[in-house]
Amino acid sequence: MSTNKSRRNRAAVRAAAAGAAALGVGLAMAAPAHADAFVRLPGGSAHGDGLDLTRTSESAQISPSLAGNGLGRTAWVSAHIVLKASGLKESAAGPNNGPAGESASPGSNGTSTDGAAATLSVGYIVGCQVNVGSASVGFTGSLNALTSAPTGTGTLSVPITPGQVVFAQIDYKDIEKSGTYYFDYDRVQLQVQNCAGYAQARSFVTVETTGSNHRKINLYGKPFSIG
Template structure:
């Protein structure tokens, strides 16, 4: 399940090309805090109307610590990073969705879950957000879910009060920074993995386009 509507065939190819698959960084079981710096990534893609979009994942790291559950079924990670997007050209608005995909004994490539923290929005120019908390997931073998970092209040498409896991901006650039955002995983008896992503939706006079940058997968033990 995805919160995006499907884009054109060309954009599907662009999204596939935007994936940065850098391989698995395995840490083994974490019996003490284990700090892992991650490389992040950067892509620049040109939309069908000629608009250029740059997405970056910077300052990414995770700190794997023993869970409060103190059992093999519990994992706990503190994640930090910064998502940035720049739009080189005219547009009608940009949405920036940062998050993580978490998987239990499965090839992690997507999913959905609730959870997150609050971000701030300046819709008149630059967009920015900050995250300092997190959430918990419960997964069994063969399951994968998305952990959204943001939960920003605002009207939905019908004008009703709601929330979206994104910041919105109308300027040329926006960013979200998170520090020690907790990813708690319960119920997974086997190996578990996670990876960050930065999803971007750009609206222009020609339509709506979607891009996604993937970070490097890392082991939760």
């Protein structure tokens, strides 16, 4: 009797273990893990009359939306930017009205000068169901402002609909005299919302001078997918 009872107990233990294993597999299939994608982007440079822009260490970490509805996603973006400006006529910054949207000033990349010798603006072009690979100037879109200071981290929220392109400015610096200037941002959160389709982004850096000798150069990064 004891032998039969022992066999029955061992069979019950094996059945319970098999059931627990099957339950574990079922749970794993119901809630799959989504790993972030890390994108290392190439550097670049752009040159004008007395203006040299360089971008290095650009990267993006792409995260799917926790809501899992396909309308939102996040990219954590970082880069190191250097501006070498020579021959500027010294000029102090005056009152600033803030950057103008592309619909108000087509081709401006959302930048606006305020009397300073030059203005350095940094941001991203974001497109929903649009290939931004050839994006330069003249797109129609809207501007979303970031409230954090330069060289810091923050969140840039970009509501965007299919077929739309947005110039989203991270921040800007007033350049009041000749010199070398640095603009770093580390893991700024770029939140794309309401995009029912694929989304792309590419960085832009714009420097524009004031005065009679007006100069403007743009430096664009390599486009990357946000999913």
